[in-house]
Amino acid sequence: MPGKRKLALLVAFLASLVIPWILSLVCCFLSLWTIVPAPTFSLLPLGIGAPEVSPWLVVVNTIALLLVALRLQSSWVYGVALSCSLLGLLLSLLPLIQFPAVNARIAADMEAEFGKAVLTTAPPIPDAVRLHPFIWVDAFRGIKVPESRIERGIEFAIADGVTLTLNLYRPSCVGLHPAIVTIYGGAWQNGTPANDETFSRYMAAQGYTVVALDYRHAPQFRYPAQLEDVQTALSFIQTQADALEIDRQRIALLGRSAGAHLASLVAYGRSPLPIRAVVNYYGPTNLTEGYNNPPVPDPIDVRAVLEAFLGGNPERVPQLYQDALPINYISSNLPPSLLVYPGRDRIVLAKFGRQLYEKLQAAGNQAGLIEIPWAEHAFDAVFNGVSNQLALYYTERFLAWALRELP
Numbered sequence: 001m002p003g004k005r006k007l008a009l010l011v012a013f014l015a016s017l018v019i020p021w022i023l024s025l026v027c028c029f030l031s032l033w034t035i036v037p038a039p040t041f042s043l044l045p046l047g048i049g050a051p052e053v054s055p056w057l058v059v060v061n062t063i064a065l066l067l068v069a070l071r072l073q074s075s076w077v078y079g080v081a082l083s084c085s086l087l088g089l090l091l092s093l094l095p096l097i098q099f100p101a102v103n104a105r106i107a108a109d110m111e112a113e114f115g116k117a118v119l120t121t122a123p124p125i126p127d128a129v130r131l132h133p134f135i136w137v138d139a140f141r142g143i144k145v146p147e148s149r150i151e152r153g154i155e156f157a158i159a160d161g162v163t164l165t166l167n168l169y170r171p172s173c174v175g176l177h178p179a180i181v182t183i184y185g186g187a188w189q190n191g192t193p194a195n196d197e198t199f200s201r202y203m204a205a206q207g208y209t210v211v212a213l214d215y216r217h218a219p220q221f222r223y224p225a226q227l228e229d230v231q232t233a234l235s236f237i238q239t240q241a242d243a244l245e246i247d248r249q250r251i252a253l254l255g256r257s258a259g260a261h262l263a264s265l266v267a268y269g270r271s272p273l274p275i276r277a278v279v280n281y282y283g284p285t286n287l288t289e290g291y292n293n294p295p296v297p298d299p300i301d302v303r304a305v306l307e308a309f310l311g312g313n314p315e316r317v318p319q320l321y322q323d324a325l326p327i328n329y330i331s332s333n334l335p336p337s338l339l340v341y342p343g344r345d346r347i348v349l350a351k352f353g354r355q356l357y358e359k360l361q362a363a364g365n366q367a368g369l370i371e372i373p374w375a376e377h378a379f380d381a382v383f384n385g386v387s388n389q390l391a392l393y394y395t396e397r398f399l400a401w402a403l404r405e406l407p
Contacts (some may be wrong), residue, residue: 005225021081023064028088031057033160034374035091035247037346038295044376047299047346050092051374052385055139057092061085095374095386100369103133103390106370108190110394113368114336118401124178124207125171129400133393142384143392147172148204156236157229159216164229166236167193167212169204170245177209178250178403185257185378187300187308188218188226196256198383199392206396208403209246211237215262218307223324230262238273250403252335254279254395257348257378258309261285264326264356268334279395279401281340282348282377283322285356286315289322295346331361338398340391342375370394 017037030050034057038047050057065085068078110118123129128146138144149167171177180203184195193212200210215229241248253275255263260283267278284290287306291314294302307313314321322328337360341353350371360367372379375387382388 018354021078021084023060024068024081024084024088024195027061027064028084028091031061031088031091033243034094037297037344038376039300041299044299047344048376048378049382049385051095051140051344051376051380052379052387054092054095054386055070058089058096059090059130061092065089071190076237091305098374099134099386099390101121102271102373106390106394108319110368111228111307112399113366114401119397121397121401121404122397123400124359124404125205128206129201129396130389130393134389138384139386140390143198143202144203144387145198148201150170150201150204156213157232159225159232160221162216162221164216164233166214166233167197168244169200169210169212171207171209173207176242176247176352177245178252179209179211179237179246179254180254180399181234181244181263182210182212183215183230183253183255183259183263184212185255185259186217187305188223188258188261188298189305190217191259196380202383202392202395207399208399208402209244211244211246222311223309226258227265227270230266231270233271234266236321243362249274250276252277252279252403254281254399255283255378256281257283259283259327261324265324265329267337268329269331270329275335277336277338277399279338279340279398280353280356281380281391282342282345282353283326284348285326285352287324290320290348290352297346297351300347313367327359330356330363330365332364334360334363334365336368336369336398336399336402338370338395340395341372342377342379342387343371343373344375345377347377368394368398 033046033050038044068081068085077144149170153165155165184191193214200212204210213233253263254269260280263278264280264283267275291303291306310320311313311317339353340356341350343350357367357369372387379387
């Protein structure tokens with residue numbers, strides 16, 4: 001027994017020496033991705049996640065810093081560990097330090113563009129709305145998502161032998177509700193209507209019928225197959241609106257990445273039913289320029305993605321590239337648009353969101369731009385993350401305003 005006790009004490013002593021500096025190095029490495037762009041697809045989750053879990057990183061970096069500081073060692077090992085802890089803490093604080101100014105700018109821009117009502121209009125079920133753009137406790141425990149009625153796998157078409165389905169998320173109360181039609185991303189190559197289901201359930205609990213669409217995927221099916229499938233789904237919604245509990249006159253489109261591209265094409269001129277508003281989360285807007293000037297670094301190989309989607313480069317299929325550019329369909333009297341773009345996006349550069357915003361406004365349309373400087377593409381995959389809390393706060397208010405206040 002004495003020998004085992006001595007061994008246990010030795011192990012505990014060694015752990016007290018090793019754990020603090022290992023924790024410091026690991027936390028610093030994770031925090032670095034708050035500012036370092038991911039060079040490869042396998043590292044992209046780190047670039048997406050680090051800014052979103054920054055409250056957690058602040059806590060862990062602080063713990064690591066205290067553990068190292070309490071050792072009061074003068075060796076170079078602990079000097080390195082102390083420096084790593086300080087650097088990690090500073091990097092993890094960056095999104096939180098920037099948050100107040102960014103939020104104030106967004107609030108002012110939204111009010112200037114859409115009026116004060118956009119910040120005060122309550123959703124159909126007001127008790128479900130978030131009260132602040134960032135809630136610390138939600139960053140740790142998660143955002144509460146009330147119960148809703150869910151029906152998955154509703155067939156709306158068969159195209160080229162592919163069965164296309166939609167998922168339906170409805171409030172607990174039965175009746176006709178304003179609707180949000182969501183279109184998932186995935187480089188036009190993968191995804192299902194179950195993508196981003198937490199968001200769909202969350203919005204259904206606020207009083208909306210949320211319809212999540214499917215579409216055929218590239219490269220087996222190339223553009224315009226995806227656009228045709230979205231249009232077919234909207235026609236299905238038009239004819240089945242009563243059964244789906246949808247108010248035909250109050251429908252908004254919301255897309256992410258490739259889905260936002262399709263939503264923009266539909267909303268700006270190719271919709272079989274009236275669209276009241278469109279929400280664009282980091283959607284491609286100028287595929288030709290995106291091909292000719294890919295991001296650096298380029299973790300998903302943008303050119304390969306576009307060639308799979310359209311069947312070639314802009315020189316080989318120039319007409320398809322032109323036909324698939326949402327900016328080519330900007331005209332006056334379009335539905336109000338909310339554009340949400342991450343400032344650190346290395347898949348769809350934020351400048352494309354700004355280009356679309358400027359063209360919409362130049363044509364006399366109502367458009368708001370939310371640019372989140374610390375965020376990366378697909379930031380909202382971390383539903384309780386810093387960026388998604390901010391984007392969600394304004395998205396739900398924009399949708400309530402567009403689907404309830406507009407005539």
